[in-house]
Amino acid sequence: MSLLFFSSSSPSILFTKLTNTSYLRMAMPAPVLEHAHHTTATKQSSFILSNSSSKVIDPPVARQRRLAQYHPTIWGPKLIDSFSTRYTHESYASKLEGLKQNVSEDLHVLSTKAKGDACLTLKLIDSIQRLGVSYHFEKEIKAAIVTLVSSSTASTTTDLQTVALQFRILRQYGISISSDLFNQFRNCEGSFKDNLSNDVEGLLSLYEASHLGMPGEDVLEEAKRFSFKNLKQSMATLKDDYLLKRVAHSLQTPLHWRMPRIEALNFITMYQREDSKNLQALLELAKLDYNLVQSVHQMEIKELSRWWRELDLKSKACFSRDRLMENYMWAMGISHDPQFSQCRIGLTKFVCILTVIDDLYDVYGFLDELECFTDAVTQWNMEAKEELPEYMKPIYIAMLEFGNDLSDNIFKNTGLNTLPYIKNEWENLCKSYMVEARWFYGGYTPTLEEYLKNAWTSVGGPGAMLHAYLLTQGSQLTEASLESFNHGSQLIYWASFITRLTDDLGTSKAERERGDVAKSIQCYMDEKGASEEEACDYIKGLICHSWKKINQESAKTTIPRSIVNLSLNMARAAHCIFEHGDGIGNSIGVTKDRLVSLIANPIPLDD
CATH class of the missing domain: 1.10.600.10 (Farnesyl Diphosphate Synthase)
Known part of the structure; x- marks a missing residue:
């Protein structure tokens, strides 16, 4: 049995500032350099790396313990043991299953019967993911994506929001999709068309999609610059408070970079402000699921607290x-x-x-x-x-x-x-x-x-x-x-x-x-x-x-x-x-x- 151990080889990094937005070129892999050995094991020892332009300064002299002065924990064992919740799987199992069934039916209807509106299916999948409940619907989401990929409507749409959502979701699920599909939104000079600057929903979707780009996908770099600039400008005039919060949140940290549990909490807060009466079952499911998962976390941290005290x-x-x-x-x-x-x-x-x-x-x-x-x-x-x-x-x-x-x-x-x-x-x-x-x-x-x-x-x-x-x-x-x-x-x-x-x-x-x-x-x-x-x-x-x-x-x-x-x-x-x-x-x-x-x-x- 052979398993690659990471410290045995490490990519060599060649730093070249190419442009204002391109920072380095990577050559991979190359072996880790073995640094010079110490000749003495005291604080007075000196360490010099040969063939290096970096400077060597006089080492510390006094043999004295250093302390970082970290503040004590703010989470004492009594506080951790006091965590409790009434939301348990035993008490809410039937309600959870009922809500899951409602959402599953909504997803099935949108992906199979509402042909011609791929955007609604994509938005529902996106919401399910961001609300933290996609693990309940893995089979249903995959089936919806298969239907979506084979749909002529999805492949021929010229709506920016739909195209960008489709691109992001397919890449998230490891399905190959080319960034060339964004070329339809560019002019002959390669810039994104000016008439897109007022489509805030489309720009927001484009900005999020651009963060799933790979090296060499220049169209996505241009998409990121274009959408960021116009979204930033739109914040001064946006009247929709819900949309404004979404834009601000994305410009601070793109969705692709966010921790899922934190995103679930934030999106629940924002999502319940949206006028989507037909999707209340999904919101109710997300809130209940969040609380039920929290009960699991409480049991885990209490077990860990006992282990930590004994250690x-x-x-x-x-x-x-x-x-x-x-x-x-x-x-x-x-x-x-x-x-x-x-x-x-x-x-x-x-x-x-x-x-x-x-x-x-x-x-x-x-x-x-x-x-x-x-x-x-x-x-x-x-x-x-x-x-x-x-x-x-x-x-x-x-x-x-x-x-x-x-x-x-x-x-x-x-x-x-x-x-x-x-x-x-x-x-x-x-x-x-x-x-x-x-x-x-x-x-x-x-x-x-x-x-x-x-x-x-x-x-x-x-x-x-x-x-x-x-x-x-x-x-x-x-x-x-x-x-x-x-x-x-x-x-x-x-x-x-x-x-x-x-x-x-x-x-x-x-x-x-x-x-x-x-x-x-x-x-x-x-x-x-x-x-x-x-x-x-x-x-x-x-x-x-x-x-x-x-x-x-x-x-x-x-x-x-x-x-x-x-x-x-x-x-x-x-x-x-x-x-x-x-x-x-x-x-x-x-x-x-x-x-x-x-x-x-x-x-x-x-x-």
């Missing part, structure tokens, strides 16, 4: 972030459908332990101690802990027991030994942390290319994706499905790349103030002599390019849709968590409000 890393590793609820938000973002409860629980445990180890390398540990910890991870046995400082032992044991327990459970259910894969991802992760620790203790600022070659692993993306895949497959995991994981390697790379860059945009200020190792923004500023604003714009350009690469990889039929969905959702969760700053380190603002809505407060229902 007691809060006191054994008091230098680290205590962020159980916020880490659960990562898991909820990556795997949101209610049936994947074990995935969310396991993934939250992974992220909690990862967070402690991340803080160990980033902030608290001395270089010689970190070298020992990295060696112990490579050995992966209890005997190796004896070589560690006392404060590191419970952290190492927590990682080891979590990985071994997960592997044992999978073996019991499938007969497959996944421990080598789990171990290898932890080893890759800690080795990438070690690279950054050597940079810090050597006073070294890497080039942006050097930094990103390592940082897409150190953000934890490859490890999270492996764990999420193992946990979502459950008893269905086979040797063949493990092999198929190889096909998603580049998709996982680009999702991890986005996760790293959005993380850097959100956390850069706080990390710079406490003197952490340089991240992407600082690397670019130092290398190019750029301002912080210029560096942030450049990083945002890399994110846009990376989304195009994700779209390109997602379209490959050799990649399992489960890998596509997990990768997309990890990138979306990163956008959500770091949209307003460091949503993990400082979890009092928007992150708290979102967690209250996602887990604690149900949506009021008229029942």
